[in-house]
Amino acid sequence: MILGNLFQIAILTLVFYWILRFLKGTPSILMLGVLIIVFPALYFFTNRLNLQVLHWLIERMLALMPIFLIVVFKEDIRRILTFLGKQRFRTFRRLNTANKQRRILAMIDELIDCVCALTAQPHWVWPKGSETGSRSRGKHVRYNTGALIAVENAPRLNEYIEKGVRIDAKLSSLILQTIFYKGTPLHDGGVIIRKGNIVAAACQFPAASHSENRPIHTRHNAAIGLSEQVPDITVIVVSEETGNVSVTTGPGRLELMENPRHFRNVLCNRLGVSEIALEDEPHKKSKMSESIWNRLLNRTESWDNPMEEPPPETEDSNKIEE
Numbered sequence: 001m002i003l004g005n006l007f008q009i010a011i012l013t014l015v016f017y018w019i020l021r022f023l024k025g026t027p028s029i030l031m032l033g034v035l036i037i038v039f040p041a042l043y044f045f046t047n048r049l050n051l052q053v054l055h056w057l058i059e060r061m062l063a064l065m066p067i068f069l070i071v072v073f074k075e076d077i078r079r080i081l082t083f084l085g086k087q088r089f090r091t092f093r094r095l096n097t098a099n100k101q102r103r104i105l106a107m108i109d110e111l112i113d114c115v116c117a118l119t120a121q122p123h124w125v126w127p128k129g130s131e132t133g134s135r136s137r138g139k140h141v142r143y144n145t146g147a148l149i150a151v152e153n154a155p156r157l158n159e160y161i162e163k164g165v166r167i168d169a170k171l172s173s174l175i176l177q178t179i180f181y182k183g184t185p186l187h188d189g190g191v192i193i194r195k196g197n198i199v200a201a202a203c204q205f206p207a208a209s210h211s212e213n214r215p216i217h218t219r220h221n222a223a224i225g226l227s228e229q230v231p232d233i234t235v236i237v238v239s240e241e242t243g244n245v246s247v248t249t250g251p252g253r254l255e256l257m258e259n260p261r262h263f264r265n266v267l268c269n270r271l272g273v274s275e276i277a278l279e280d281e282p283h284k285k286s287k288m289s290e291s292i293w294n295r296l297l298n299r300t301e302s303w304d305n306p307m308e309e310p311p312p313e314t315e316d317s318n319k320i321e322e
Helices: 002-023 028-048 053-065 065-072 072-119 156-161 171-181 220-227 260-271 275-279 279-289 290-301
Strands: 147-151 163-171 188-195 199-202 232-236 245-250 253-256
Touching: 002 053, 002 156, 028 053, 028 065, 053 275, 065 072, 072 147, 072 260, 147 220, 147 260, 156 188, 156 199, 163 260, 171 188, 188 220, 199 275, 220 232, 220 245, 220 253, 220 279, 220 290, 245 260
Parallel strands: 147 188
Antiparallel strands: 147 232, 163 199, 188 199, 232 245, 245 253
């Protein structure tokens, strides 16, 4: 019982303290002072002096005080609710963005580990590969394995998925290696990846429409043809003859990857993820873990002096010292 009362007192104290800080320096604080001081004083004196009519009138006004407060302080209430809504949506948006970037980076790691296991080129070794292990450990790959992988930025390959073989499995380097292994029935055709999942395999992609862009190899031809029809799709090609790794960087453009690091940078750029942003993720989490009340109190400090404006930025302040 005592703990419950103390808890209620603490909550009410915090709420009233926050309201007073929020209204500090605004005209609303004067009206609030009138409501808090004048009405209780009139109620007390009319009761002591036995002024029944005035006492009855003030008593009825106090009964309607909640509606009166909403009408008088409607602008301040709107500003409070707007601020709370912005802070909440901003926090959710940051969390969703961070989780999405982590999922994309995990997908990129799986793709790099798979490619390193499919090419026999000795410099294609990725130390940060999949935790499940692959053939690229120690680089004992003796032959090249051809592969064709299309990574969606948005669901736009439904017509090719319907003509392929549905997989609907979580993206894994070992599953991709198994699909493209020469002894499996699914190694011919392309694999489509959507939202970190292997949606379908053995998909037939269109050939390049322009003769000048049409390469000799079938997988490269299909990659260029798909990029011409769906420009925002990222297509990865591993050559079965040379072991070269190529990625589509635009409509009809196929870029040769030099090493795993170059391959990772291109994928991050194409899929819209930044490793630098995720390195500061623990620091961002500590900021987002602040309570909404603390953020609100810190924000109201800038409202204490509404006429004060930040100093204008100068050109010298934007220059970076070399």
